[in-house]
Amino acid sequence: MRFSDERVEASRNFANKIWNAARFILMNLGDDEKAPHIPDGLALEDKWILSLYNDLVKDVTDSLEKYELGMAVQKLYDFIWDVFCDWYIELSKIRLGGDDEKAKETAKAVLVYVMSNTLKLLHPFMPFITEEIWQTLPHDGDTIMLSPWAEFSESLSFPEEEEQMNKIMTAVKAVRNRRAEMNVAPSKKAQVFIETPYGDTFKKGTEFFKRLASASEVSVGEKFDGMDKAVSIITESARIYIPMDELVDxxxxxxxxxxxxxxxxxxxxxxxxxxxxxxxxxxxxxxxxxxxxxxxxxxxxxxxxxxxxxxxxxxx
Known part of the structure; x- marks a missing residue:
C-alpha cells in the first residue's frame, strides 16, 4: 500500500468527524441515560436512519466475511459522514431544540443506539478511538472488544420510510443548490411551495426544509396559483416554487x-x-x-x- 499524505489527512478528518458527533450526542445526554435501545414513537427520520444502519450491518458483515476490508471501510465512511453526521444529526437538532420531551428522548435514544452500534462495526479498523467513545456513551459491558457484534434485524427494515426520506432529501438538496446558484446566503429565509402528489410525505418533512433549506414557511399542495415569477425547481417527486424576489435584488x-x-x-x-x-x-x-x-x-x-x-x- 502506497503512503499518501492526502489519505492520512482524510483519515484524520474522519476521526475528527466521529469525535465531534460523539461530543454532540454527549452534550445532549443526561446523567441517567439508558443503555442503547430502540425507543417507542419513532419519527420518520428515526426509521430512516435505523433502516440504513441495518443495511450497513449486513453490508459490512458480508464484506468482512469475504475479506473485502476496503469495501467494509468505505461503507462505514459513507454512512458515518454522509448519512449519520450530515443528515441525521442535523435533523435531530429540530427535536432536541424543541419543547416535546418525549420527542427529545426518542431522538437521543436513536442517536445513542446508532452511534454505539456503528462504533462496533468500525472497531476492527479504528480500535482506540472507538473504544474511547464507546466507553463515554451509555453502554452494557466492560469493553467494546467483548460486546456483541451488531446483527441485521428485519424489525429495523423500513423501506417505505427510506423512500419517503429520499423524496424529501432530493427536494431539500435541489432547493439548496438553486439558492447557491443564485448566491443567496443561507441566513436569508424564503417561503417554499411544494406541488406534489406525495403530500403526506412532504408534510412530514416541512421542518426539514426550514432547518436545512432556509425555508421561512413551507406549503404543500397539489397546485399553487400565482407562481409565474417564482423560481421553479423540479424533482422526480415534486415541483417546488420559491419567490426569490423576496431575497434577491x-x-x-x-x-x-x-x-x-x-x-x-x-x-x-x-x-x-x-x-x-x-x-x-x-x-x-x-x-x-x-x-x-x-x-x-x-x-x-x-x-x-x-x-x-x-x-x-x-x-x-
Missing part, C-alpha cells in the same frame, strides 16, 4: 454577473491571443501550451454557466 445580480462576464471575456481573449499566435504554439514548451488550452476550456465552461445564470434572471 435581480438588477444588482444581473449587474454582478455581467461584470464577471466582462472580466472573464478579457481572460478568454488573452488566452486566445496566445493560442492564435503561431510563434507561441511553435516555440513554447508543450506543457505551457497545453496549460493554456486547459485554461481556455475552463474559462469557456465558466462563461456558459454565467450565461445560464443570467438567462434565468432575465426570464423571471
Amino acid at each position: 435581480f438588477e444588482a445580480e444581473k449587474a454582478r454577473l455581467n461584470k464577471e462576464k466582462e472580466k472573464l471575456q478579457k481572460d478568454i481573449d488573452f488566452v486566445n491571443g496566445k493560442l492564435n499566435n503561431p510563434n507561441f504554439v511553435a516555440k513554447a514548451p508543450e506543457k505551457v501550451v497545453e496549460a493554456q488550452r486547459k485554461a481556455l476550456s475552463e474559462y469557456t465552461d465558466k462563461m456558459k454557466l454565467l450565461d445560464e445564470s443570467l438567462n434565468k434572471l432575465i426570464n423571471k
Whole structure:
C-alpha cells in the first residue's frame, strides 16, 4: 500500500468527524441515560436512519466475511459522514431544540443506539478511538472488544420510510443548490411551495426544509396559483416554487454577473491571443501550451454557466 499524505489527512478528518458527533450526542445526554435501545414513537427520520444502519450491518458483515476490508471501510465512511453526521444529526437538532420531551428522548435514544452500534462495526479498523467513545456513551459491558457484534434485524427494515426520506432529501438538496446558484446566503429565509402528489410525505418533512433549506414557511399542495415569477425547481417527486424576489435584488445580480462576464471575456481573449499566435504554439514548451488550452476550456465552461445564470434572471 502506497503512503499518501492526502489519505492520512482524510483519515484524520474522519476521526475528527466521529469525535465531534460523539461530543454532540454527549452534550445532549443526561446523567441517567439508558443503555442503547430502540425507543417507542419513532419519527420518520428515526426509521430512516435505523433502516440504513441495518443495511450497513449486513453490508459490512458480508464484506468482512469475504475479506473485502476496503469495501467494509468505505461503507462505514459513507454512512458515518454522509448519512449519520450530515443528515441525521442535523435533523435531530429540530427535536432536541424543541419543547416535546418525549420527542427529545426518542431522538437521543436513536442517536445513542446508532452511534454505539456503528462504533462496533468500525472497531476492527479504528480500535482506540472507538473504544474511547464507546466507553463515554451509555453502554452494557466492560469493553467494546467483548460486546456483541451488531446483527441485521428485519424489525429495523423500513423501506417505505427510506423512500419517503429520499423524496424529501432530493427536494431539500435541489432547493439548496438553486439558492447557491443564485448566491443567496443561507441566513436569508424564503417561503417554499411544494406541488406534489406525495403530500403526506412532504408534510412530514416541512421542518426539514426550514432547518436545512432556509425555508421561512413551507406549503404543500397539489397546485399553487400565482407562481409565474417564482423560481421553479423540479424533482422526480415534486415541483417546488420559491419567490426569490423576496431575497434577491435581480438588477444588482444581473449587474454582478455581467461584470464577471466582462472580466472573464478579457481572460478568454488573452488566452486566445496566445493560442492564435503561431510563434507561441511553435516555440513554447508543450506543457505551457497545453496549460493554456486547459485554461481556455475552463474559462469557456465558466462563461456558459454565467450565461445560464443570467438567462434565468432575465426570464423571471
